[in-house]
Amino acid sequence: MIVTADDFGLSSPVNEAVAKAYEKGVLTTTSLMVSAPAAAEAITLAQNLPDLKVGLHLVLSNGKAILPASDIPALVNSDGDFSSSQVCSGIKMFFCPKTKAQLAKEIRAQFEAFKASSLTLDHVNAHNHMHLHPTIFDLIIKIGKDYGLTAVRIPNEPPLDSIIENRKEKLSRKLAWLFFNPFVSRMKKSCVANDIKFNDRIYGLNNSGHMNIDTLIRIIPHIAEGTTEIYMHPATGRWDDIDPAAKDYEFEAEYKALIHPKIKRAIDKFDIELTGFNS
Numbered sequence: 001m002i003v004t005a006d007d008f009g010l011s012s013p014v015n016e017a018v019a020k021a022y023e024k025g026v027l028t029t030t031s032l033m034v035s036a037p038a039a040a041e042a043i044t045l046a047q048n049l050p051d052l053k054v055g056l057h058l059v060l061s062n063g064k065a066i067l068p069a070s071d072i073p074a075l076v077n078s079d080g081d082f083s084s085s086q087v088c089s090g091i092k093m094f095f096c097p098k099t100k101a102q103l104a105k106e107i108r109a110q111f112e113a114f115k116a117s118s119l120t121l122d123h124v125n126a127h128n129h130m131h132l133h134p135t136i137f138d139l140i141i142k143i144g145k146d147y148g149l150t151a152v153r154i155p156n157e158p159p160l161d162s163i164i165e166n167r168k169e170k171l172s173r174k175l176a177w178l179f180f181n182p183f184v185s186r187m188k189k190s191c192v193a194n195d196i197k198f199n200d201r202i203y204g205l206n207n208s209g210h211m212n213i214d215t216l217i218r219i220i221p222h223i224a225e226g227t228t229e230i231y232m233h234p235a236t237g238r239w240d241d242i243d244p245a246a247k248d249y250e251f252e253a254e255y256k257a258l259i260h261p262k263i264k265r266a267i268d269k270f271d272i273e274l275t276g277f278n279s
Helices: 012-025 040-049 086-095 098-116 127-132 134-147 169-194 212-223 251-259 261-269
Strands: 002-008 027-032 055-056 120-126 201-203 228-234
Touching: 002 012, 002 055, 012 040, 012 086, 012 251, 027 086, 027 120, 027 212, 040 086, 055 127, 086 098, 086 127, 098 134, 120 127, 120 134, 127 134, 127 169, 212 251, 212 261, 228 251
Parallel strands: 002 027, 002 228, 027 055, 055 120, 201 228
Antiparallel strands: none
């Protein structure tokens, strides 16, 4: 089981939670946002934790670009911010050659920024799971080859009855799973063809921001053979002022879950091996 903290570099409370959850808890991996406000601090922390697996969390929505706005005007506003509308952005990225060309430049720039950190690239994924988009995923595979890409996250969460509260939610999750299956299948085929590692399944997608102790305890007994990734958004304090889209997230509860003895005991009880994408 891979246990990942996303949004590394977004803020000091996030960075602190990642370091402490790795040192004192069950965290094995984190995903770095190279364009985020506290990225430099995150890189320094990671350099002092050499066994912490660090991946690239590409930001292509709800965040800032690495390149100047003048270089990628089809992707960002004048302040260099990506759109929060993933649907509209996705349509432009798929149909507009100019947008696609600028997208390739920005993805390469973020790979370059990660390379400049001197950290070993463990994996790649994207903020808001934008790498489900065929254009983005193809560019990640193509460009990633120049930067030692060996693994990617596949956002493939099976509907799990133990964490579903009611019939309506159960139906909506199963419909979402069926809708995204063709995208997931395409991603897996591409990974196999390019000798890229990937997780078999994931948890954290449907309960994003609410992966507290109770949720983890209900998930852990269902960890199956193969590689499962659990991803979370821990922080030692609130930071919804940085990411308003996450204003209801239980940041501290997720951090406390990662370091709670109850979670460690459950992992041991079910004989689960903690790992990274490349270990």
